[in-house]
Amino acid sequence: GAVVSQHPSRVICKSGTSVKIECRSLDFQATTMFWYRQFPKQSLMLMATSNEGSKATYEQGVEKDKFLINHASLTLSTLTVTSAHPEDSSFYICSARAPVEGADEKLFFGSGTQLSVL
Amino acid sequence: GENVEQHPSTLSVQEGDSAVIKCTYSDSASNYFPWYKQELGKRPQLIIDIRSNVGEKKDQRIAVTLNKTAKHFSLHITETQPEDSAVYFCAASWKQAGTALIFGKGTTLSVSS
Numbered sequence: 001g002a003v004v005s006q007h008p009s010r011v012i013c014k015s016g017t018s019v020k021i022e023c024r025s026l027d028f029q030a031t032t033m034f035w036y037r038q039f040p041k042q043s044l045m046l047m048a049t050s051n052e053g054s055k056a057t058y059e060q061g062v063e064k065d066k067f068l069i070n071h072a073s074l075t076l077s078t079l080t081v082t083s084a085h086p087e088d089s090s091f092y093i094c095s096a097r098a099p100v101e102g103a104d105e106k107l108f109f110g111s112g113t114q115l116s117v118l
Numbered sequence: 119g120e121n122v123e124q125h126p127s128t129l130s131v132q133e134g135d136s137a138v139i140k141c142t143y144s145d146s147a148s149n150y151f152p153w154y155k156q157e158l159g160k161r162p163q164l165i166i167d168i169r170s171n172v173g174e175k176k177d178q179r180i181a182v183t184l185n186k187t188a189k190h191f192s193l194h195i196t197e198t199q200p201e202d203s204a205v206y207f208c209a210a211s212w213k214q215a216g217t218a219l220i221f222g223k224g225t226t227l228s229v230s231s
Contacts, residue, residue, distance in 0.1 A: 043207060043221045043222065049218055109161040109163075
């Protein structure tokens with residue numbers, strides 16, 4: 001399937017610092033990418049929809065000033081967790097729809113970023 | 119918006135038995151229903167999907183059925199194996215490229231040998 005690359009895979013940071021997570025589509029162009037957050041033993045919760053060249057669309061309850069999303073090119077979206085606090089510790093995972101030969105588009109996921117805020 | 123309910127939350131079966139996981143969705147406009155398998159600490163992997171113009175789809179030991187009228191769809195795994203043990207998520211969305219998937223809460227499947 002299509003490849004979505006996400007970096008870093010793991011981040012440990014101090015409370016109050018900012019962390020940037022990158023999500024790249026390696027073999028296709030993604031005008032739209034999605035950012036999810038997953039707490040331990042819970043489901044994937046949609047945080048925001050990242051749109052290339054325009055503002056991201058945030059889900060209800062997600063602070064747009066805290067979770068900054070930039071989608072400056074057709075292959076890169078970034079999520080910056082600003083002034084991170086321990087409650088922001090979670091597994092963050094991006095995804096993008098990609099064309100699949102012989103089928104309609106399917107959603108592929110990056111490898112995820114485990115964020116731990118001390 | 120869309121809401122997806124998934125049952126059961128945990129499922130334990132003996133190797134060789136079948137496992138069934140059920141999901142319901144709320145938005146009648148949803149027309150794409152994938153299933154993902156996620157192992158601990160890893161990304162979700164698409165295992166099978168179905169679109170609203172099809173009632174059933176099968177891929178070896180895995181099958182998915184869709185009842186549009188009742189707005190529910192199910193994952194069927196036959197001849198389960200220990201390596202099938204994982205968390206399974208159902209999801210629903212519109213077909214359009216800009217629409218995200220909304221996930222169910224997940225089912226932890228344990229297959230004992």
